[in-house]
Amino acid sequence: MPKSDSTHNQFANKAQAWSARFSEPVSDLVKRYTASVGFDQRLAAADIRGSLAHADMLAACGIISQADHAAIERGMAQIQQEIADGRFVWSLDLEDVHLNIEKRLVELIGDAGKRLHTGRSRNDQVATDIRLWLRDEIDVQIDLLQQLQGRLARLALQHADTILPGFTHLQVAQPVTFGHHLLAYAEMFGRDTERLADCRKRTNRLPLGAAALAGTTFPIDRERVARTLGFDEVCRNSLDAVSDRDFAIEFCAAAALIMTHVSRLSEELVLWMSPRVGFITLADRFCTGSSIMPQKKNPDVPELARGKAGRVHGHLMALLVLMKGQPLAYNKDNQEDKEGLFDTADTVRDTLTLFVDMMGGVTVHTAAMREAALQGYATATDLADYLVKRGLPFRDAHETVALAVRHCEAARCDLADLSLAQLQGFHPSIEADVFEVLTLEGSVAARNHLGGTAPQQVRHQAQALLERLEGPGATGHS
């Protein structure tokens, strides 16, 4: 073995990045094919954080000297600065973020830098880095989801009384309040935050100490490293610690659902913005024009969000397939976890950021919504319920109203346009108070129970959500 010497660069080329055992360098294509530094350099901050916690533990356990520890801290501070200033030179020859930083450390501080990797492997190192990085990312995304819920709740409060048609099968079904419709999405995004918070628990565990796969012969203190890095727990099995990517898959699954919800909302925004529907206008800054058709204003942001759901779903599938064939423990396949994971986080983050802004700036055309709710016999169920309350079995009431609707279709009018005498022709128990239930306002107000569409319920739900998000007094109500 050549004598260790800080002036001798053991990382001179990739063939020698880990040992002198290799007799020929890899081809350029193999180098490019196997390198991850092009994309994993964004883990640099996490990598340095993990290394500092590891070095602190090595020194505390007497595995490296205090002088070496101090040198490592000094060297890492400089590297951090070089990266922040954009001066750090990333080299493909050094394969990944870990070897690039380690090589620079050795350049800066010599042998102390070479001691940093004692009791550690890139396998537990990279697993730690991803968890640190993802933990921060989850916190950002939870915050964005909560901001979006807040926007939806505020818009819902403004539109607790605004009525639009509710659809099933995209056929007019029953009138609903726009606030109620918006709060449905707030519920979805609420479950998304719960899923992310749950995934964070399993992400926030420390792999370091697993070393390559079996643990290390050095007297390490994993609990100390976990405390330094803010991990809740230490991974209990070294083989699992280096090879587990469940937490990343869980994140991608949660992200896939977030994008599914965003995509459903997007589909509605696009429909509502269509001039044929005209329920809303999105602020101009979220739309683009056409290069040929001067009249166009296209809802590009929701359309793209709907499209980007596809790539996020794809990343989940890719990660699941990436893992399914891997024997224990670490395999290089795992390097493929990063690009999809990063793209998932970036896509969800950008999408949510845009939606927070966009949902705050929706112009609602209440007259168009009301007009649409008046078409399609949206209060037919209310008439049936009215008859039931006067003693008819529901199935008979359903049949009676179906005949009335058929009549209105032929006469091209709404149920509420029929005279009392005409309505009584369908059933003699009908009285003048029927018109209260046939109106849109009567219909929504009557559904006044937990989860119902009544304005009173919507106000209550929106206020309760805002108070959960922002604390008591968020809405100026007690």
Ligand code: ARG
């Ligand atoms: N760049 C590698 C990755 O992302 C780091 C771990 C490499 N470990 C190894 N034994 N080759 O997974």
